[in-house]
Amino acid sequence: MKILVPVKRVVDYNVKIRVDKETNAVDLNNVKMSINPFDEIAVEEAIRIKEGGKCDEIVVVSLGPEQSKETIRNALAMGADRGIHVKTEHSPEPLLVAKVLAKIIEKESFDLIILGKQSIDDDCNQTGQMLSALLDCSIGTYASKIEIENDSFVVTREIDGGLQTIKLAKPAVLTTDLRLNEPRYASLPNIMKAKQKTIDEVDPADLQIEMQPKVVTKKVEEPPARIGGGKVESIEDLVDKLKNVSGVI
Amino acid sequence: MSILVLAEHNNEILKEATKKAITAASKIGNPVHVLVAGADCANAANDAASTEGVEKVLHAENSQYKNMLSEPISELLIDLMSEYDYLVSAATTNGKNILPRVAAKLDVSQISEIISVINGKTFQRPIYAGNAIATVESSTDKNVITIRTTAFETAKDSKSTAEISTIAIEKNPGLSEFVEEKVSGGERPELTSAGTIVSGGRGMQSGDNFKLLESVADKLGAAVGASRAAVDAGFVPNEYQVGQTGKVVAPELYIAVGISGAIQHLAGMKDSKVIVAINKDDEAPIFEVADYGLVADLFDAVPDLDKELGKIQK
Numbered sequence: 001m002k003i004l005v006p007v008k009r010v011v012d013y014n015v016k017i018r019v020d021k022e023t024n025a026v027d028l029n030n031v032k033m034s035i036n037p038f039d040e041i042a043v044e045e046a047i048r049i050k051e052g053g054k055c056d057e058i059v060v061v062s063l064g065p066e067q068s069k070e071t072i073r074n075a076l077a078m079g080a081d082r083g084i085h086v087k088t089e090h091s092p093e094p095l096l097v098a099k100v101l102a103k104i105i106e107k108e109s110f111d112l113i114i115l116g117k118q119s120i121d122d123d124c125n126q127t128g129q130m131l132s133a134l135l136d137c138s139i140g141t142y143a144s145k146i147e148i149e150n151d152s153f154v155v156t157r158e159i160d161g162g163l164q165t166i167k168l169a170k171p172a173v174l175t176t177d178l179r180l181n182e183p184r185y186a187s188l189p190n191i192m193k194a195k196q197k198t199i200d201e202v203d204p205a206d207l208q209i210e211m212q213p214k215v216v217t218k219k220v221e222e223p224p225a226r227i228g229g230g231k232v233e234s235i236e237d238l239v240d241k242l243k244n245v246s247g248v249i
Numbered sequence: 250m251s252i253l254v255l256a257e258h259n260n261e262i263l264k265e266a267t268k269k270a271i272t273a274a275s276k277i278g279n280p281v282h283v284l285v286a287g288a289d290c291a292n293a294a295n296d297a298a299s300t301e302g303v304e305k306v307l308h309a310e311n312s313q314y315k316n317m318l319s320e321p322i323s324e325l326l327i328d329l330m331s332e333y334d335y336l337v338s339a340a341t342t343n344g345k346n347i348l349p350r351v352a353a354k355l356d357v358s359q360i361s362e363i364i365s366v367i368n369g370k371t372f373q374r375p376i377y378a379g380n381a382i383a384t385v386e387s388s389t390d391k392n393v394i395t396i397r398t399t400a401f402e403t404a405k406d407s408k409s410t411a412e413i414s415t416i417a418i419e420k421n422p423g424l425s426e427f428v429e430e431k432v433s434g435g436e437r438p439e440l441t442s443a444g445t446i447v448s449g450g451r452g453m454q455s456g457d458n459f460k461l462l463e464s465v466a467d468k469l470g471a472a473v474g475a476s477r478a479a480v481d482a483g484f485v486p487n488e489y490q491v492g493q494t495g496k497v498v499a500p501e502l503y504i505a506v507g508i509s510g511a512i513q514h515l516a517g518m519k520d521s522k523v524i525v526a527i528n529k530d531d532e533a534p535i536f537e538v539a540d541y542g543l544v545a546d547l548f549d550a551v552p553d554l555d556k557e558l559g560k561i562q563k
Binding site: 011013014015016017019026037038093094095098120121122123124125126127128129130131132133134136137138139140141142154157158159160161162163164165166167168169178179213214215216217218219220221222223226228229230231232233234235236238239241242243246248249 | 316318319320323341342343345346347348349350351352353354356357358359360361362371375376377378379380381382383384385386387388389422423424425426427428429430431432439441442445469486487488490493494495501502511512513519522523524525536537538539540541542543544545550553554557558561
């Protein structure tokens with residue numbers, strides 16, 4: 001079995017982002033970037049499947065600028081086998097990402113594609129579902145458990161209010177939720193080893209995809225600031241305010 | 250500008266999230282039609298027909314729609330979308346699961362979790378877990394949109410009843426099969442729909458101490474949450490996590506206990522209506538967003554709070 005794991009380079013989850021009023025965008029200068037946390041879970045899951053003897057090769061793919069290679073290396077250091085870097089200036093919208101991934105899958109077939117459920121920058125939560133549509137294959141979003149059977153996957157999904165288990169035909173696209181696993185840290189020897197692993201470069205122009213976005217961002221603003229800082233002196237005072245001022249209890 | 254809303258229901262009535270999606274759809278344009286698909290869901294179709302703003306209900310009755318699996322519902326929607334300009338759904342796990350699959354088949358982008366409608370092509374949506382608001386504009390004729398339910402009112406009941414039209418499209422790609430569903434939480438509400446949430450952080454010191462919060466939560470009919478620090482320390486499982494990489498919540502009342510207020514936690518709860526913070530460090534960043542901050546040792550304050558709430562109940 002071959003697994004493809006798409007990963008995205010995003011602003012680290014611990015960074016407080018700032019909106020640059022001049023460029024009308026989130027300021028990405030000198031900001032710490034990391035692999036999208038949900039994608040890291042996807043890489044980990046693929047590695048565990050391989051360690052369980054059910055996968056022969058894990059390929060990691062990323063769309064983005066030159067630095068996206070670092071994100072790929074990061075996944076290779078965790079244990080993925082090979083990388084593909086699709087060089088784009090910015091990070092394209094989910095539909096375009098899905099189209100690029102579908103082209104790559106057309107060239108070499110995969111039995112399973114595992115993605116993060118969403119990236120923590122644009123919060124779209126679309127790419128996996130869109131890819132499944134373009135491939136006309138099954139989709140299992142928000143996976144918290146993946147079991148592999150001969151020609152199907154049994155997937156437990158986090159849904160509103162509980163868990164749903166479904167059985168999906170192979171090939172399938174799965175997206176990860178937080179509970180699926182806890183990603184490992186790459187060990188120093190593995191980081192060294194990852195430097196020898198191959199990363200192929202792909203030019204989106206060669207894929208014959210019209211890379212024009214269908215939705216454009218006109219403006220990015222800071223949300224209205226929350227006015228906090230109110231204090232109470234005692235629990236009695238607190239309960240009284242919640243009951244009689246805010247009316248929430 | 251005809252709009253189709255994908256309904257979620259329990260066979261008897263529409264979910265509140267869908268009634269909020271109907272409100273958002275009415276802001277985009279009209280007529281608004283609602284698709285009620287399921288097995289044995291005639292009552293839910295009637296409920297949709299008597300909701301304000303709904304002009305027509307499409308009722309699709311088939312066992313394959315029972316569990317809202319993405320593949321068959323998407324097929325149905327793709328067929329129906331030849332007649333509509335917009336597809337709208339609440340950003341519930343079902344809406345988020347199904348709509349992008351339809352969008353890709355229509356070769357359009359999806360606009361996720363909008364919080365306001367500027368005009369038929371322009372919308373506002375939160376990015377970076379709500380730390381920035383983007384105004385986005387669509388360039389396509391057809392549009393697929395999910396709405397953040399906390400940003401829209403629930404559509405009221407209507408005095409008149411809309412037409413219900415039965416539709417029969419039974420294509421099933423046969424790619425997926427329902428196995429089972431487990432509803433979690435027992436008596437306690439789930440985090441994303443709870444009106445009140447009591448959350449604990451690293452200050453709780455152990456998983457055992459979360460019992461203090463559970464007692465308070467039970468008195469308030471609240472859900473129990475946690476910060477990433479508490480989850481990482483192994484006090485409670487991942488599913489409790491409120492924050493950028495956990496669940497993004499916006500309840501009426503959020504009580505943060507022993508939580509310092511890391512950026513990633515604030516991103517997940519700062520849209521709550523009223524925020525209470527209990528922390529012994531008076532410089533904890535959580536106080537900056539709290540409406541009512543109490544600087545106190547939580548092991549004194551939480552039992553006191555529990556007692557006071559007990560008095561109110563009596």
